[in-house]
Every structure is written in C-alpha cells, then in structure tokens.
Amino acid sequence: MSLIYFPIMVLTVLVYVLMPRSVVARLQEANRRKEIAARLKAMDQFVNKGERVLDFGAGRGDFLKHVARDFSVDIIGIDIIDYTDDDVEVLMFDGDRIPLPDKSVDVGMAAFVLHHIVDQERAMAELVRVCRSRIIIFEDTFFTPWQWVFVAWNDYYANIIMGSVRAWKSLGKFTIAKMPMPLTFRSVRGWSAFFGGYGLTTRSVQVRHNAIKPMSKVTFVLEVAPQTATVEPASKPAEPVPAMA
Numbered sequence: 001m002s003l004i005y006f007p008i009m010v011l012t013v014l015v016y017v018l019m020p021r022s023v024v025a026r027l028q029e030a031n032r033r034k035e036i037a038a039r040l041k042a043m044d045q046f047v048n049k050g051e052r053v054l055d056f057g058a059g060r061g062d063f064l065k066h067v068a069r070d071f072s073v074d075i076i077g078i079d080i081i082d083y084t085d086d087d088v089e090v091l092m093f094d095g096d097r098i099p100l101p102d103k104s105v106d107v108g109m110a111a112f113v114l115h116h117i118v119d120q121e122r123a124m125a126e127l128v129r130v131c132r133s134r135i136i137i138f139e140d141t142f143f144t145p146w147q148w149v150f151v152a153w154n155d156y157y158a159n160i161i162m163g164s165v166r167a168w169k170s171l172g173k174f175t176i177a178k179m180p181m182p183l184t185f186r187s188v189r190g191w192s193a194f195f196g197g198y199g200l201t202t203r204s205v206q207v208r209h210n211a212i213k214p215m216s217k218v219t220f221v222l223e224v225a226p227q228t229a230t231v232e233p234a235s236k237p238a239e240p241v242p243a244m245a
C-alpha cells in the first residue's frame with residue numbers, strides 16, 4: 001500500500017520544478033514552519049531562558065533562529081557545509097572536534113544530524129564533552145524493516161532531491177548536494193541503547209508518527225551527568241541495523 005508514496009513523491013518533484021518560484025517558496029516554508037513548531041513543542045520544557053545552546057549540524061540555520069527567539073537563549077550553530085540562510089551565522093568546522101571548550105554550553109541540540117554521520121560515537125562523545133546539562137536529539141526512526149527502506153528513500157528525497165530543487169529555484173545553495181548520506185538510522189530502542197552507552201539519563205522520549213507517510217520522528221532529551229563530561233562510551237553501542245522496535 002505505501003508503495004504509492006514513491007510515485008507521489010516523484011510527481012511532487014515534477015510539480016515543484018514546474019511551479020513558479022514564489023509558490024515553491026511558500027509551500028516549502030509552510031511545511032518547514034510546521035516541522036519547526038513540532039520541534040519547539042517537543043523541547044519546550046527542557047530549555048531555560050538565558051542558557052547557552054549549541055545547534056550541532058545547524059544546516060540552513062532557520063531552526064536556530066526560532067530557538068534563540070522563542071527561548072531567549074544565546075545560541076551558536078556549527079556545521080560542515082555552508083548552506084545557511086543569508087541572515088544567520090553558522091560556524092564551519094571539520095566535522096571531528098567541536099570547536100568549543102569542555103562543558104561550555106548548557107544544551108546541545110542535533111536535529112536530524114546523527115544519521116548523516118558515519119562515526120556517530122565520535123560525534124556523541126564530542127556533544128557530551130561540550131554540554132554541561134542536556135542534549136536534545138531529533139531523529140528519523142523506524143519500527144519495521146520496510147519503514148527503514150522508506151526513511152532511507154525519504155532522506156534522499158528531502159535532502160538531495162528537494163535540496164537540488166530549492167537550489168535550482170534559487171531558494172537555497174547547491175552545496176546541499178555534498179551532504180553525507182550514510183543512512184545510519186536506528187530504531188527508538190537502538191538510539192536509547194546508543195545514548196545509554198554515554199552515561200546519559202533519558203528525561204523524555206517523544207515519537208511523532210507521520211500522518212501520511214510510513215515514517216516517524218523521535219525526540220530524545222538526555223541529561224548529562226557531570227562525571228561523563230569527557231568519557232568515551234562505556235560499552236559498544238548497538239549497530240544501526242533495521243529491527244523491530
């Protein structure tokens with residue numbers, strides 16, 4: 001049944017290519033606003049006014065702007081590719097060591113970033129090193145092997161195909177095509193086991209099921225214990241293989 005989404009998504013791309021730029025911009029911004037509103041709601045009780053927040057893999061930087069405004073926080077965005085909106089500053093780094101001192105931010109966020117990273121262990125150890133209180137992870141997830149296939153396809157669709165359409169319509173930068181796509185997704189249980197390996201305490205797990213597509217998103221709010229500031233994972237984290245949650 002959900003095979004129907006593949007031709008629908010291909011058709012959507014064709015329609016987007018043919019539509020005037022202003023209509024594409026409006027449709028994409030409407031979708032983006034909905035997504036950002038859902039993220040802000042999920043993290044609502046877990047960020048305090050005046051805190052210092054890191055947006056790891058900030059991308060366009062639009063989410064960062066909303067977080068700064070809605071929570072009145074001091075925010076810094078970093079990424080490995082520059083495709084920011086023109087009025088947002090996101091610091092470029094090598095993707096290995098976060099260019100911040102130990103325990104220098106209160107909250108670290110990684111929104112749909114970890115599944116773009118092969119060495120997730122290194123990225124997580126770096127987040128734990130620089131964060132003193134909480135880490136908020138937004139991720140795509142799956143509950144069946146078929147959903148893994150759909151989530152993987154959707155990752156290409158949303159980032160590479162739609163990113164190229166945006167660039168072609170002069171709504172974004174073509175650099176998006178450089179985004180690493182290792183498809184390192186995990187089930188909710190897989191992510192929990194992975195985070196547990198860093199001594200992080202899970203404060204909240206919120207799953208959002210897509211109303212139309214066979215895919216889900218999950219938000220983890222993790223608490224950093226002071227003694228885990230610079231340690232490597234205690235045990236080897238679970239492999240990111242498709243599995244029932």
Ligand SMILES: C[S@@+](CC[C@H](N)C(=O)[O-])C[C@H]1O[C@@H](n2cnc3c(N)ncnc32)[C@H](O)[C@@H]1O
Pocket residue numbers: 056057058059060063078079080081094095096110111112113116117123159179180
């Ligand atoms: C799907 S985008 C999400 C962007 C943004 N967080 C958002 O929610 O719109 C994934 C981002 O991860 C970034 N990324 C990939 N590898 C990274 C790494 N090793 N360190 C930091 N960011 C990375 C990509 O450049 C891209 O901006």
